[in-house]
Amino acid sequence: MTALPRRPILDWPSFVGTRSAGMPSVADLPHKRMTTSGRAAIFQALRLAGLAPGTPVLVPTYHCPTMVAPAVLAGLRPVFYALDGNGLPVLDTIPAGLAREAGAILVPHLFGIVRSLAEVRQWCDRTDTLLIEDCAHAYYGMAGERPVGHWGDYATASLSKFLPVPEGGLLASAHRPVPPLGLHAQSPVAQLKGLFDVLHFATDHGCLKGLRTLVGTTVRWRRHASAAASSTLPRSVGQTGTSTSTEADMSRHAAAPLAVTRALHGVLPRRQIVDARRANYLALAAGLDSGACARPLFPSLGAGAAPYAFPYWVSDADRVYAELRDAGAPVFRWDRIWPGTPVIPGDSAPDWHEHLIQVLCHQALRPDDITWTIATIRRIVNASADACHS
The missing domain is CATH 3.90.1150.10 (Aspartate Aminotransferase, domain 1)
Known part of the structure; x- marks a missing residue:
């Protein structure tokens, strides 16, 4: 059997349906800016916080590297907190001195199982700690008494986990203005590649009927052009077969999201x-x-x-x-x-x-x-x- 897709796929039925999700979304927050990824949004939230270099940032012990790398890139010091059986912070295990020193705490809604962050919010208010509500797994939902994203001083989200887009993140806030982030526009080549990647991924999985021939022809042309270009390079300049990118790659934190991401985010029913x-x-x-x-x-x-x-x-x-x-x-x-x-x-x-x-x-x-x-x-x-x- 062909491997099942690990992310959403664009198809013609993707454009049909009710616009409203039927539950709140991080995109409903009044103050928001798009980024290239959820990790880029975390980095931008920490940057806007204006914390001094080396300030501790509390992150969960159960994590992927993308939850920790933004703090390192921002020049801050990640310090880890324990989780209970529901995936919420065990706040009484955080030493009082660290609680006073920490500039921010990152709290995710793991797996998209949204929960109230009332106790965390109260703890942050007492300790004057910035709360970043990590909604990478929870773009939609009611987190207890509040809509998702409304507990944090900032909320961050990953669009590519919920929409058929090649990349995309969101930095939002229910209470704090989010100023322009100074992100640089991606090149026309990158914009076209992003659009093509969406179409190629879809047709490769049998979706977007009617475009398969066109996309397949483009794929063959790209492979031919790439092979021709590689044949003119010295052997040492060619591809090595390894990748320098990692799951926690932060190299594109200052780039603006692709046009195809903005367009699909704006038109797809929820x-x-x-x-x-x-x-x-x-x-x-x-x-x-x-x-x-x-x-x-x-x-x-x-x-x-x-x-x-x-x-x-x-x-x-x-x-x-x-x-x-x-x-x-x-x-x-x-x-x-x-x-x-x-x-x-x-x-x-x-x-x-x-x-x-x-x-x-x-x-x-x-x-x-x-x-x-x-x-x-x-x-x-x-x-x-x-x-x-x-």
């Missing part, structure tokens, strides 16, 4: 995105086992959530994850821990880094895709069931 993600999450929760070897971390889904991923705890996660990736399942894992991340008693993060597999539930995954994903996960997990029970 309701089908929310409905499909909720349906996919609930189908995964109903179809995946809960037992000694594997279990859903959050089997239920509140009415105010439009999730990003379904977190699934697996005892033999190293083997299961590798086999799921080989099979083409839409999964990923946060097993890359930032150097210096401490082990804090009672913290959920070490267990989650080791055992959690995040199963994507975005709107491009059809019911048949979810059915196949469930069957594949069950088969691979059950292959080690005897060892698990023993």
